[in-house]
Amino acid sequence: MPSPFLKLPDKYEQEFANEIVRLNFLRSRNLAMVLFLLSVFFIFSDLVNYQEGLWHWDTLSGYLILFYIHVVLGLFSLVFLLLSWIHRLKSEDQQLTRWHASLGTLFSCFIILFSSCISINDQLLHNQITAFMLGSILIAVNSYLKPIISITIYASSWILFMIGITFLQSDLDVLKGNYLNSILLIVFAWFLSFTLYNMKIQDFISQKTIQQKNKEVEDYNNDLIEINNRLEESLQALDESQNVIFTLASALESKDTYTRGHSERVSNYALQLAQTLGLSVNEQQTVWRAAQLHDIGKIGIPDAILNKSGKLNEEEWEIMRSHPEMGENICSTLSFARDFLPLIRHHHERFDGTGYPDGLKGEEIPFLARIITIADAVDAITSHRSYRPSRTIDYALEELTIGKGSQFDPSIVQAFIESFNYA
Structure with a gap:
């Protein structure tokens, strides 16, 4: 039975790794910009809720915690944007560093863990796990993560989510539903991440095959031109x-x-x-x-x-x-x-x-x-x-x-x- 894990030829491994790092870095930077703007909007909404008396500074509540979460999201996105600007990629052939690889992976970890924290806090407000769902699928689609890395991130966020809702959710029926939904969500998100990563490998191999064939055709045409010149x-x-x-x-x-x-x-x-x-x-x-x-x-x-x-x-x-x-x-x-x-x-x-x-x-x-x-x-x-x-x-x-x-x-x-x- 063929393995579900696609294997790259050894000669392409480093080139593929560089392409993945480059894509993850650029996509994470774009997503950080969107999340920073959203965090500003969320903070503004939180302040409106404060004006309406939905939460108070001296009383710990779900809305107050949500406000702090939005502030952390904005600060993290801003810091990430500054670091990505310092280590920005100016050209396609620029040498990649550990910063580029680390920032992309760190951003993916933060987003999925952060979304689980929002959904944990949401148990105090609406009993929903929408943020956890969005964060998990967003990272699966946005970043190309190796299967071992993605399963580690998803498993860690799921464990954090399970512990958090166990302590904060008092309704057993809702808790059981969230347990089941979170398991299905993590399995689906990891499978989606795994599938997209494999598709990227397949696409990379196809591109290299086409390039190789094009080079062979070009070499063959050059040989024909040379032979034609010699014939002439x-x-x-x-x-x-x-x-x-x-x-x-x-x-x-x-x-x-x-x-x-x-x-x-x-x-x-x-x-x-x-x-x-x-x-x-x-x-x-x-x-x-x-x-x-x-x-x-x-x-x-x-x-x-x-x-x-x-x-x-x-x-x-x-x-x-x-x-x-x-x-x-x-x-x-x-x-x-x-x-x-x-x-x-x-x-x-x-x-x-x-x-x-x-x-x-x-x-x-x-x-x-x-x-x-x-x-x-x-x-x-x-x-x-x-x-x-x-x-x-x-x-x-x-x-x-x-x-x-x-x-x-x-x-x-x-x-x-x-x-x-x-x-």
């Missing part, structure tokens, strides 16, 4: 990367008029082949970008070698064969190119292991690099060069067939040939 930066960087790709490719082609448009055509062949092979979108983008930059290392090749009309000698071939490594070094400074640096380096490897620069063989060669090798060969065959005219695509397909298993990956060559035959 990435997209911007990607756009800039695309520009770099085309700029570098254009710079290369400006050196070799015979290969103008070569990188773009190789990219298109490579992309077509990647689509034929059913590669993912990311792989298609990677092979397209790598193809755009596969010959970028030729920027470092002397123009005399790059545009030589005749065959290259061994020393010139050695320099020409360095362009894949040079291309890898150039692109290594570009963050967007890190994923396809191996494709630039190995696009001149041969399937039989006789290629360059590392002599990789078969499956050792990156799969996407094998695609670029075929696309590069097709465009080289079908393009005009300084040392020979351009050839037809059919001628290129025949050369691919001849080179299956030696220069090219047989399965990729077959897919390329079938795609052209189908077209």
